[in-house]
Amino acid sequence: MHLILFFLFAGFCLAGAINLLLQTHPINSALSLIVVMTSLAVLYLLLGAEFLAIAQIIVYAGAIMVLFVFVVMLLNAGREERTLGSRAAGVIGLPAVVVLLALLATIILHTHNLGASSASQPITDTAELSAVLFRDLLLPFEVTSVLILIAILGAVALARLGNGERTVSK
């Protein structure tokens, strides 16, 4: 059961990621990314992280992707033109990515002390997680809330029309 679910959703993940690369319209890429994130939530659940699975759906597939889709529609982003782009990206970038993937795969496959994940292993429940989060790591948690607040202010300050800023007339 665990094996079937893993293959199903790992397949969805990879298919979504490849589809993100192949699509030329940003809205299709955004929808593929939602598929990837939702499948990752199921994989988190298989790994026993129930809180993170829900947070992944709410924060990533919900909030962040709504923001992306909203911006794509707001800016009326069309189909991207196929340019060759930077030549350095093709000449150096692609072999570098292949080398990086091979390196990571080699390191991972040579790690022997990794166990197996079975469905019978206990799920980290939210109470256990929140005990650490709200007691031992209370200060970092509060600091991130300040970070979010600053991010909201920064986003508003950046996105609103500034004084004397020229808008491009269509």
Add this chain to the structure above:
Amino acid sequence: MNFLPHDVPLTWYLLLSAALFSLGIVGFLFKRNIITVFMSIELMLNAVNLSFVTFAHQWHAVKGQIFVFFVMMVAAAEAAVGLAIIIAVFRVRATLSVDRIDLMKL
């Protein structure tokens, strides 16, 4: 049927994470739309989160999952600010193509 183990080895999760990360890099390098480039960065963040959850499962450590929680919060802040920057750039340059946003290019 002894090729397929009964339980999923954690190595497979890590390999999936590495593959997703590499696909994110490929998207970052080859996509020409700035929004899609930004989506590739989100994909890379998600791939790293998957490794964090895998290692947290391996060592039964709650702190690994909490790290993912913090990464999610920072990613949310990053998405908000990044998309605001994209809107500001679009307002000035009227394009989303990363080839045409080249004011700082030598």
